[in-house]
Amino acid sequence: MRGISFWFFMTAVIYVTLGMIWGIVMAATGDHRLAAAHAHLNLVGWVTLALFGIYYHLVPRAGEHLLAKLHFAVATVGVVLLVPGIAMAVSGAGELLAKVGSVLTLASMLLFAVVVFRSRKAVEVPERAMVRQGLEQSA
Template structure:
């Protein structure tokens, strides 16, 4: 799960940077909320989760990690699509925002439970140096 989180986080990073570039060129700063959420919940949070899952193998093998991955990666795009359209003045997809936000919240709760129950000092992955 750790590697999957890290790889998908890079996709969110690219999307966030492309959106930031578009915002700068088009002066579309009304999209700041989408830009920030993609970078924070997509790039940053998923990278950190991926690192933690990799360092602590019990968290990576737990079903909680898989649930976290799918809830986060279904919820975040839904929430961002709804927010994007709402900030553009089109509220037809605004219902995606609470659905996506709820999925992300639940995913983060599963992540927290996973970390709190499965991270132990003696279980940390030790890196081999040559």
């Protein structure tokens, strides 16, 4: 794993490590008020970013485009703003950060939709690749 897929995975691992520590602290203190922020750190920061990383690993050509770097930047900044934003909103400290973070997080998914669409021809079905290799060997 290298390039943008590595960075998506590395960032996702950092987010889930923080998310797990946060979960342990919540469980230990019995204070679950910020559970929604913890959940988003884990589900957007870990699950979603790791899925992006797997995609770029499976379709390396998609990760070579500048759009993939923009996607990474928007997705990571989105989580960095969304999670404290939710914590602030839940605590009654204002919703602005949560709004900005959620729009960036949505933008990251829309960018990913463009990446996936642009890379549709770069995806090779394994069975088709095997047939092609077989034809090349027999030629």
